[in-house]
Structure formats: structure tokens, C-alpha cells
Amino acid sequence: MSNLSLNHFSIRSLEIEKTTAFYSELLGLTIGPRPEFPFPGVWLYNGDENDWANAVLHLIAIDKNDPNGLKQYLGERDPATLFGSGAVDHIAFFATGLADKLALLKKMGTPFKERSVPVLKLHQIFLNDPNGIVIELNYPAEEKLALDA
Numbered sequence: 001m002s003n004l005s006l007n008h009f010s011i012r013s014l015e016i017e018k019t020t021a022f023y024s025e026l027l028g029l030t031i032g033p034r035p036e037f038p039f040p041g042v043w044l045y046n047g048d049e050n051d052w053a054n055a056v057l058h059l060i061a062i063d064k065n066d067p068n069g070l071k072q073y074l075g076e077r078d079p080a081t082l083f084g085s086g087a088v089d090h091i092a093f094f095a096t097g098l099a100d101k102l103a104l105l106k107k108m109g110t111p112f113k114e115r116s117v118p119v120l121k122l123h124q125i126f127l128n129d130p131n132g133i134v135i136e137l138n139y140p141a142e143e144k145l146a147l148d149a
Contacts, residue, residue: 007053009057009058010058010060011057011129013059016042019130019131023057029056039061039063040061042059043058085133085134095139096139096140096143098143099143101137113125113127117141122138123138124136124137
């Protein structure tokens with residue numbers, strides 16, 4: 001088996017500003033440097049913005065006035081297919097700070113569902129980003145137990 005780790009995930013978004021704000025506010029990702037590609041976009045970082053490896057989310061925008069750069073670089077996609085998770089069911093993150101995240105979600109007015117998985121010692125939050133992509137946040141079960149105590 002090879003030594004692999006997730007480098008980044010990309011979202012091709014028709015709502016680039018909303019998507020940027022969502023992941024910045026919800027996950028605390030920060031906007032950082034991005035190479036000059038022939039299409040607009042935003043790279044969001046988890047950690048030092050001087051290290052490209054920390055650019056965990058690449059947001060890809062469509063320039064409605066000149067979509068050819070994106071088409072030539074990454075290929076054409078029907079805009080009608082750019083909502084929801086498609087074949088990807090969800091994107092999951094490990095996290096800490098459950099109480100703060102629940103308060104933030106309520107403040108943002110973002111609907112979410114919670115589940116606990118005792119055998120994995122996890123408490124999960126599921127929500128949708130502005131593109132309809134399902135996001136899973138996994139917290140240590142003891143954080144949920146502390147809230148319920």
C-alpha cells in the first residue's frame with residue numbers, strides 16, 4: 001500500500017463568493033495565494049498560507065464572459081450538474097470545539113443534523129454548503145457527552 005494523504009478537494013462553483021464565505025466562516029479556512037490559472041478561483045488554506053500543501057480547498061469559478069480558459073484547462077461541465085454531491089456522497093473533517101461550532105451554526109442559521117457513532121467514539125454534524133455538497137464534521141464523543149452533562 002502506498003503512503004497517501006488527501007492533498008485538497010475542489011469545488012466548481014456558480015456561487016464562488018458564498019462558497020468562499022461559507023468555508024471561511026464555518027471551518028476557519030483562510031484565503032491564500034493561488035497560481036495564475038486561465039480561470040477565476042480561490043484557494044482556501046488550513047494553516048500557513050506560505051505552504052501550498054495547506055491549500056486544502058480549491059474553489060473554481062466560471063467566468064461567464066470567457067469560460068474558455070476553464071474549459072481548456074479542466075474540461076467543460078454542464079452548469080446544471082454543479083449542484084449537490086453527485087457521485088461524491090460527502091466530504092468529512094475531523095474537528096474539535098463542538099460547542100463553539102454548534103453555536104456558530106445556529107448563529108449562521110445553517111440547518112444541520114447530528115448523529116453519534118459510539119463504536120467510533122464520534123459525534124457527527126452533517127450540513128450542506130452553498131453548492132448542496134454534504135459536509136460531515138466529526139468531533140470526539142466526549143465533547144458531546146460534556147455538553148449533555
